[in-house]
Amino acid sequence: xxxxxxxxxxxDKDKKEITIIVNGSPEQVKKEEMTYExxxxxxxxxxxxxPERNYSVKYTRGHGNKPEGILxxxxxxxxxxxxxxxxxxxxxx
Numbered sequence: 001x002x003x004x005x006x007x008x009x010x011x012d013k014d015k016k017e018i019t020i021i022v023n024g025s026p027e028q029v030k031k032e033e034m035t036y037e038x039x040x041x042x043x044x045x046x047x048x049x050x051p052e053r054n055y056s057v058k059y060t061r062g063h064g065n066k067p068e069g070i071l072x073x074x075x076x077x078x079x080x081x082x083x084x085x086x087x088x089x090x091x092x093x
Contacts, residue, residue, distance in 0.1 A: 018081040035076045043087035054090040059083060 015030045022042045031038075040055045041047045047055075057071040061083045071077050071085075 018079065020079055021082070021084040023085070023087055029079065032078060033076045034079050036071045036073050039071060039085050040087055043085070044089075056086075056088050056090050058086045 015032070017028045017030050019026050019028055020034075021027070022039065027042050036057055037047070039057055044053075044055070047053065054073070058069070059071060059077060060068045061080075062068065063078050063080055069077070
């Protein structure tokens with residue numbers, strides 16, 4: 001049996017899964033950064049069909065000197081295991 005194992009080539013499948021919490025539900029992701037759109041879609045799966053809807057995205061338990069913050073449309077944030085996101089509709093369109 002001659003098996004070759006390749007590691008560390010930057011593919012998503014090579015990355016370790018981490019668990020983030022979105023609106024109280026654990027979500028497994030294999031990314032180091034996530035966009036506003038990706039986080040909102042985890043909370044509200046129909047978001048891609050309704051991009052006119054606006055949401056407030058707040059996070060806690062983040063990295064380094066900015067463990068809390070607000071993620072704005074078009075923005076992205078480094079994620080880590082146990083990071084929590086709260087996504088709520090703003091009522092604006």
